[in-house]
Amino acid sequence: MLLKVIAVAALAVAIAVAVFVFAMPQPGEPGAPNVKFTEFTPDRTDIKVGESTKVVFNVQNLEERSINGSKVMIVIEPSGYQPYLSISDPAVELPVMQGKDARTGQMQVVITAASSPAKEAVYTVKGILLADGKQTDVRNFDLKISQQ
DSSP: OHHHHHHHHHHHHHHHHHHHHHHSOOSSOTTOOOEEEEEEEESOSEEETTOEEEEEEEEEEOSSSOBOSOEEEEEEESSOOTTTEEESOSEEEOOOBOSTTOBOOOEEEEEEEOOOSSSEEEEEEEEEEEETTEEEEEEEEEEEEEOO
16 A cells, blocks of 8 residues: 555656646747857856946857847846846847857946845846847846945
């Protein structure tokens, strides 16, 4: 009897894990072009009020065709960060990437801490890559803001 209970419990756990794995969102939308970040790196992840961090990114086209009209959206979570942080360019239009393995080259945005809601706050900075109107890649990092 105990073996049956253990077998049923193990089966239930296996089913729950399988459902979780298959329900997880995939990095790119179906039908989205194969365009990915090769780099999405901040120069600093811990800044004080009045300081800035530069986020450097590079994007690569892995499609055989030219990719035009792509962009990187910089999103900060949780929402409501606007009184505390500013982004130099929250939507960066990318240059045309002509054919396979073409890259944008290093591009950057600057995030500046204007103030902090507390002695210390942590935000998640996301780079969302869109090509042909579809999400193709996401990168993120945590940014800690401290008062002077």
